[in-house]
Amino acid sequence: MSDLDLIRQLGDLLGRPLEEIPEDRFERHIQAKNVRDWASQDLIKRDSYAVAKDGTVIGLFLAPVTSQRLFDFPFQQFRHLRHLHLSLVNLASFEFLRGLKELTSLDLSANHISDWSFLRELTGLTSLDLSYNSISDGVFLCELKGLTLLYLRNNSISDWSFLHELKGLTSLDLSYNSISDGSF
Numbered sequence: 001m002s003d004l005d006l007i008r009q010l011g012d013l014l015g016r017p018l019e020e021i022p023e024d025r026f027e028r029h030i031q032a033k034n035v036r037d038w039a040s041q042d043l044i045k046r047d048s049y050a051v052a053k054d055g056t057v058i059g060l061f062l063a064p065v066t067s068q069r070l071f072d073f074p075f076q077q078f079r080h081l082r083h084l085h086l087s088l089v090n091l092a093s094f095e096f097l098r099g100l101k102e103l104t105s106l107d108l109s110a111n112h113i114s115d116w117s118f119l120r121e122l123t124g125l126t127s128l129d130l131s132y133n134s135i136s137d138g139v140f141l142c143e144l145k146g147l148t149l150l151y152l153r154n155n156s157i158s159d160w161s162f163l164h165e166l167k168g169l170t171s172l173d174l175s176y177n178s179i180s181d182g183s184f
Helices: 003-014 023-034 095-099 117-121 161-165
Strands: 019-021 048-051 057-061 083-085 105-107 127-129 149-151 171-173
Touching: 003 048, 003 057, 023 048, 023 057, 095 117
Parallel strands: 019 048, 057 083, 083 105, 105 127, 127 149, 149 171
Antiparallel strands: 048 057
């Protein structure tokens, strides 16, 4: 099954079509989000995907999904997916992400995930947004040595010692957490 067949299947599953956007626009969306430019015209606000020149899907942005519809979708068949935005999708598990080895950018904000073990296998990640997830301990992030951007805004983190392992970070958002010790 081709990536575009998978996109059509995903649209059917969601009951709404996904819009194809240029690869460079998807990249600009990632950049605008990373610098928190919420007024940028490049921010994507609806279900969309980006296709590389070879016809493979490299970016996928899904607006809120309020059911378990995505749980059985074969995301791992997007073998070249680099950017994935699944904010507010309300799934019980994200284990299906384990096979997406080429991911470099992942947004799972506002999902209230309890088991983060699947992230250990996504060692190619450079940008990760886990804001609004009720995270109390970030030790599960220690294996993601390639992270340069990490957003953990509005969680329940009180101990940030795990950050010592993430030496490549250039951007970090820990605002609205329970951190009491300011030494790092």
